[in-house]
Amino acid sequence: MLYREAGQFKTSYAADQQIFPILQDRVGIAVIAAIALGVLPLVATEYLTTTILIPFLVMSIAAIGLNILTGYAGQLSLGTGGFMATGAFAAYKLSTAFPDLNIVFVFLGSGVITAFVGVLFGIPSLRIKGFYLAVATLAAQFFLLWLFNKVPWFTNYSSSGVISAPPRAIFGDIMVTGSSAHYTAKYLFLLVFVGFLALAAKNLTRCHLGRAWMAIRDMDIAAEIIGIKPLQTKLSAFAISSFYCGIAGAAWAFIYTGSVEPLAFSIEISFKVLFMVIIGGLGSILGSFLGAGFMVLLPVILTNAPHILGLNIPVDMISHLEYMIFGALIIFFLIVEPHGLARLWQIGKEKLRLWPFPY
């Protein structure tokens, strides 16, 4: 089957404004959704689910969040880890303070709380731009982690400073968090969440709010002259981006690891999410998924590759090699396509449109 849009005519603007106007894309998405919802839960082992699928989904949410802020609104941020920590601790406080609150609302609530925190740290963005703003968001990263470390109220006075996800169920008795939850239930719960969040992000970026973000990113002076309020637009990007990061943090603590300490959300996480966004493609929701997939899958593949290839390499050597290959691959991809994997996919699609004729 060829990827062609020839012959697919739109007769109304509404039809032309669909997310996937081309039939092949719609089929492709349906197939991916069917595999993710129907096939993977049946065939995936516990190892595959807990080391690849769940972290991939969690990091996708964070990558979408940062992509909204950095890729769409053009505001560089290194505070992602701090915002994820905020989400994790907000979810912990919410679920322990209100044990009857549905876990869905706990996640959404933690997102909303993080959104407020994000707006607070987004205020400097009105005055400072680019790398300087990145430094200002570092303040958020360090301050928030320090706060969760130093104020015992956030961990409910736990002596170790570690929070453990309380067991929570949906639909009455299906456990999705805590140690007794089945990995497939966790995966499916998270998958549905990610589906809705990704759809919402895509919709936001194609409506007027998304256009305002991109206008501010591409030329803030011109944006202001056609009537876009810079402060409101930037802060809305910070709010929505932090909402996503907060949910990602909550999902990390409650579904992925089950228990976390503030240090889990160190600056390393912020950089990791930033790499995902850059490698996946700035200003692309698909790119957020590709970047998250790349960053989550690659270390797992690299760790397991010597075993699969039958090589006998010492363990410490493997971990060193892992870092080297990982770094080299990141540089390789950035040289091949600085606009990220999403752009590679787009170029591929354009080539397919003409295939097999080069012109």
Added chain:
Amino acid sequence: MSSTAVSAASGSDAFTADGRHKIGGVILSVQNISLSFGGVRALTNISFDVRQHEILAIIGPNGAGKSSMLNVINGFYHPQEGKVIHKGQERKRMRPFMAARAGIARTFQNIALFKGMSALDNIMTGRNTMMKSGVLAQAFYLGRARKEETEHREFCEKIIDFLEIEAVRKTPVGRLPYGLQKRVELGRALAAQPEILLLDEPMAGMNLEEKEDMCRFILDVNKEFGTTIVLIEHDMGVVMDISDRVVVLDYGRKLADGTPDEVRANQDVIDAYLGGGH
């Protein structure tokens, strides 16, 4: 575009013989504006009026303060002295987005498009201030958000037809040639349905054919929508042909103000342009 039909029905006395809107009263008045940056005086005691539905040209040698004048009008610069009266109301300090919301749109000398967005999205962004749907409606593309997107798309398509850029509507503007980028920028300004349109050298760097096209668009905008146009232009042929009145600036001062014929005969203007007397 519908406003044309409505006002056309309201009576023929609002129009001239060739179908233009008759020039009305003063819509924007610039009074005794002085602007300086540090010790450099960009504008000194400038006053002129802009009348409704007219095409006003601001001309002058390089560095005369023409662009600064436009920047004062749309709130980008704040003059140290003088005032701008828009529709009978004096305004002191304002931010550019307020001018946009009050019906003043502009284009730039160096194209200021959103390079990462398609031509259509650029023009749609021009209508952003009119879209009111909330975040949740947009996130799920429901109700008002969906309705707004489709309605405004329809309006933008009319502008795209008008400017004859149908073929490039989905191309990222960074990839378009210069002349088309200028047109998209005009489209983005028109999308806001402004009362006053400020054009900063709309024809700079164009060949004769592109200039003729652009002149036609400017005249059509003025005729069809009754938009008041203030433009800066260096091409004297263009200025004398399309404008109703001309304001001449030189070294931040106003040299002359009148119809093209009056300005052409003005001795100060001849001196400034031909170098006599300096």
